[in-house]
Amino acid sequence: xxxxxKAYIVGAYExxxxxxxxxxxxxxxxxxxxxAIEDAGLTKDDVDGYFCAAGDTPGLGGLSMIDYMxxxxxxxxxxxxxxxxxxxxxxxxxxxxxxGRCNVAxxxxxxxxxxxxxxxxxxxxxxxxxxxxxQFEFPxxxxxxxxxxxxxxxxxxxxxxTSEQLAWVKVAASHHAQHNEHAMLRDVVTVEDVVNSxxxxxxxxxxxxxxxxxxxxxxxxxxxxIAKSLxxxxxxxxxxxxxxxxxxxxxxxxxxxGGTKSGKAAFEEAGVTxxxxxxxxxxxxxxxxVVMQLEDLGFCExxxxxxxxxxxxxxxxxxxxxxxxxxxxxxNNHPANRGGMTKVIEAVRQLRGEAHPKVQVKNCDVAxxxxxxxxxxxxxxxxxxxxxxx
Amino acid sequence: MxxxxxxxxxxxxVGSEPYWEGAREGKLLLRHCTSCNKVHHYPRAxxxxxxxxxxxxxxxxxxxxxxxYSVMRRAPEPYVIAYVTLDExxxxxxxxxDCDLDKVRIxxxxxxxxxxxxxxxxxxxxAPA
Numbered sequence: 001x002x003x004x005x006k007a008y009i010v011g012a013y014e015x016x017x018x019x020x021x022x023x024x025x026x027x028x029x030x031x032x033x034x035x036a037i038e039d040a041g042l043t044k045d046d047v048d049g050y051f052c053a054a055g056d057t058p059g060l061g062g063l064s065m066i067d068y069m070x071x072x073x074x075x076x077x078x079x080x081x082x083x084x085x086x087x088x089x090x091x092x093x094x095x096x097x098x099x100g101r102c103n104v105a106x107x108x109x110x111x112x113x114x115x116x117x118x119x120x121x122x123x124x125x126x127x128x129x130x131x132x133x134x135q136f137e138f139p140x141x142x143x144x145x146x147x148x149x150x151x152x153x154x155x156x157x158x159x160x161x162t163s164e165q166l167a168w169v170k171v172a173a174s175h176h177a178q179h180n181e182h183a184m185l186r187d188v189v190t191v192e193d194v195v196n197s198x199x200x201x202x203x204x205x206x207x208x209x210x211x212x213x214x215x216x217x218x219x220x221x222x223x224x225x226i227a228k229s230l231x232x233x234x235x236x237x238x239x240x241x242x243x244x245x246x247x248x249x250x251x252x253x254x255x256x257x258g259g260t261k262s263g264k265a266a267f268e269e270a271g272v273t274x275x276x277x278x279x280x281x282x283x284x285x286x287x288x289x290v291v292m293q294l295e296d297l298g299f300c301e302x303x304x305x306x307x308x309x310x311x312x313x314x315x316x317x318x319x320x321x322x323x324x325x326x327x328x329x330x331x332n333n334h335p336a337n338r339g340g341m342t343k344v345i346e347a348v349r350q351l352r353g354e355a356h357p358k359v360q361v362k363n364c365d366v367a368x369x370x371x372x373x374x375x376x377x378x379x380x381x382x383x384x385x386x387x388x389x390x
Numbered sequence: 391m392x393x394x395x396x397x398x399x400x401x402x403x404v405g406s407e408p409y410w411e412g413a414r415e416g417k418l419l420l421r422h423c424t425s426c427n428k429v430h431h432y433p434r435a436x437x438x439x440x441x442x443x444x445x446x447x448x449x450x451x452x453x454x455x456x457x458x459y460s461v462m463r464r465a466p467e468p469y470v471i472a473y474v475t476l477d478e479x480x481x482x483x484x485x486x487x488d489c490d491l492d493k494v495r496i497x498x499x500x501x502x503x504x505x506x507x508x509x510x511x512x513x514x515x516x517a518p519a
Contacts, residue, residue: 122464126398135400136432139513140485141462146471149460157458157496201462249438250431250480252473254458378483 004269007094007105008227009235009387011040011220012348014326014341016182018333020214021115025058026068028110028216033069036218041230042104047220049075049102051093053085056111056336065108075102081242081381082373083283083338085109086219088383090344091240093221103223110216111336120212120337121145122200133247137378144337145209145286147377149201151254152288156203158255158303161291163203165306167194169287170207170330172314177327179356184211185331194287208287210329210339217341219348233352238366239270239386246379255303257372258382259296266368266384267298274298277386278364279350280321281343283371284328290314293370294321297384316359325350325359340371344385351389365389394487395467399507405435408447413512418450418502420478431482451477452502453519461491470494474516488517 013035020028029052037044050073052062059065061078075096081088086109093105113120121144127134155161171191177183189207197206227234243261267273274297282297284290291305299321300308313319326332326346329339347367349355366388374380402410412419421433425442436443459472470486472494486494487505499519504512 122462124398129401130403132403132434133432135402135406137483139398139400139507140471140483140515141395141398141465141469142471142483143462145464146460146462149462150458150471150473153460153496154458199461199463201460201464203460247481250429250482252457252481254473 001098002269003094003098003240004238005236006098006224007221007237008224009090009219009237009348010222010227010230010232011036011042012345013039014217014345015110015215015335017215018182018184018213019114020112025110025112026065028112029057029065029108030069032110032216032218033106033108036220037106040220040232042220044069045072046104047071047106048073049093049096049105051077051089051105051107053080053109053338054078055080055082056109056338081383083285084340084371084373084381084383085338086341086344087369087371087385088242088381090219090221090237090385091242091383094237094240097221097223103226105221107219107221108216109218109336109338109341111338112214113337114212114214118212121209133378142377144375145204146201147375148286148288149204151292151376152203154254155288155292159306161306163195164191165310166208166287166291167191168309168311169284169290169314170194172312172319173284173324173328173330175315176325176359177331179358180327180332183327183332184213185327204286204288210285210334211331212337213333213335215333215335217335217345219344234390235348235351236388236390237385238388239266240384241265242381242383244379244381254377257292257296257376258380259293259370259372259384262382262384263297263370266386270386272366272386276366277368279325279347279361279367280323281347281369282323283339283343284324284330285339287330289372289376290323292376293372297370316361322361325355338373340373340383343369343371347387351387395465395469397505397507397513399509399511400513406433409433410511412447413504413514416504418452418514419447420450422446422448429478429480431480453477454500454516456486456494456496456498456500457481458496459486459494461494472516474500485515486517487515
C-alpha cells in the first residue's frame with residue numbers, strides 16, 4: 001500500500017537552544033512537542049499517536065515521556081535507528097495514519113550531549129555485552145569519527161575523491177549558517193580553512209566533523225482532512241523509504257549506504273526523480289556522509305560525489321542543489337547526536353517558504369530529507385522522505 | 391612506532407569462547423558453515439548465509455591486506471583502526487600495529503599478530519607483512 005499523499009506534515013519546531021544545562025532531557029522533549037503542536041495550530045489533546053526513538057528518550061521506550069506529557073494515545077512507535085529515526089518516524093506515521101491507527105502523530109527528539117560533556121565523535125562508546133558484534137569490535141576502539149573516516153579513505157582510494165572536495169560540503173553549510181541566528185558556527189569558512197584545520201582521524205579534519213549540541217525538534221503529521229482544516233501551508237508526504245545496511249557477514253563494502261535502497265523506494269513511491277528536487281536536507285554528520293548519500297540517492301553517479309559538491313554546488317542561490325540551508329549538523333546543531341529531525345524541519349521550512357530569505361529556494365515545491373543512523377562504518381539505517389508543497 | 395594503547399578486553403558471549411581460546415593459542419579462527427561451506431565474520435551461532443546451525447571453526451591463514459583504515463589522532467595514544475581483507479575473502483575490523491602510523495596504506499599486505507588486552511586476553515591485530 002502506498003502512503004503517497006495520505007499524510008501531511010503540519011507542525012515543525014526546532015528548539016532554539018544549543019546548550020541547555022538548565023533544562024532536563026524530559027523538559028526538552030516536552031518543549032519541542034509544545035512548539036510543534038502550536039505551530040500546527042492543534043492542541044495536545046489532539047495528539048493520538050506518539051513516535052520517538054528509544055535511544056534519546058528517557059525511560060522505557062517512550063513510556064516515561066508519554067506519562068510526563070500526559071498524552072492520551074492509541075498508537076505508539078519507538079523505533080530507534082539512531083540519527084535517521086525521525087525520518088523513519090515520518091514514514092511510519094504516514095503508514096499509521098493511512099491505516100487509520102491515529103489521526104495526529106507527534107514525533108520528538110531531544111538531547112543534551114554538550115551539557116553532559118560527551119566526546120561524541122572521538123571516544124569509543126561501549127555497548128551492551130550482549131550486542132553480538134561488540135567483543136569483535138570494541139577492543140579496536142571504533143569511535144564515530146574513525147568509522148566515517150574509513151569510508152572517506154576508501155572513497156578517496158576507489159574514486160579519487162579529495163579532501164578539498166569534501167571541504168566544499170562544509171563551506172556550503174557555513175554559507176548558510178551565517179544567516180541562522182541560532183547556529184553554533186556562523187563564520188563563513190573556505191576550503192583552505194577546512195583542510196588546514198587539525199586532523200581528527202585521517203582523512204577527516206576538525207571542520208569535516210559536525211558540532212556537538214544540545215537541543216531538539218518535533219514534528220506533527222496528520223490526515224489530509226485535518227491538514228486542510230489548518231491555517232499552515234500544506235506539506236504533503238509523497239515518498240518514504242528506509243533500508244538497513246551492515247557488514248554482510250564479513251563482505252564489508254564501505255563505498256555506499258542504505259540510501260541506495262531507501263532513496264529508490266522513496267523516489268518510486270513519490271513518482272519523481274532527483275532532477276525534480278528543489279531542495280535537499282542531507283544528514284551531515286561528516287562531510288563524507290553527504291558525498292556518499294548524494295551518490296546513493298542518485299543526484300550524481302557513484303564515485304562522482306566529490307566533483308558534484310565542489311565549487312559551491314550545494315550553496316543556495318549559487319549551486320545546482322541547495323542543501324542544509326539552516327547550516328546543518330556541520331554548523332547549526334546536532335541535538336542528541338542525531339541529525340534526522342532537523343533535516344525534516346528545514347525541508348518543511350523550505351516548502352513553506354519560511355526559510356531565511358537569504359537561503360530560501362525560489363519555487364520550492366518538492367524537497368527531500370535523507371539521513372543515516374548508526375555508523376556507515378559498521379551498521380546503519382538510511383531513511384528518505386520526499387515532500388511536496390500543495 | 392606509536393606508543394601502545396590500552397586495549398579493552400573482549401567480553402566473550404556463549405559460543406564465542408573458542409574464538410578467544412584460539413587467540414590465546416596464536417590462531418585466528420573463522421566460523422565455517424558445513425551446510426553451505428562458507429566462512430563468515432564475526433562468528434555467529436547460526437550461519438548468516440543459510441541459517442544452518444552446523445558450524446565449525448577453521449584456522450585462517452592470518453594473511454590479508456588493508457581494505458581501509460584511519461589514524462585516530464584525538465586519543466591519548468594515536469592508533470590505526472582498519473578493515474583487513476583476509477586471504478579467505480572476508481573482512482574484519484582490526485588495528486594495524488607494529489608500524490609507523492603514517493605509513494599505513496590501502497592494499498598493504500599484513501599478517502596477524504596477537505596483542506594482550508587489559509586482562510591479558512590476546513586480541514588479533516595486524517602488522518605489515
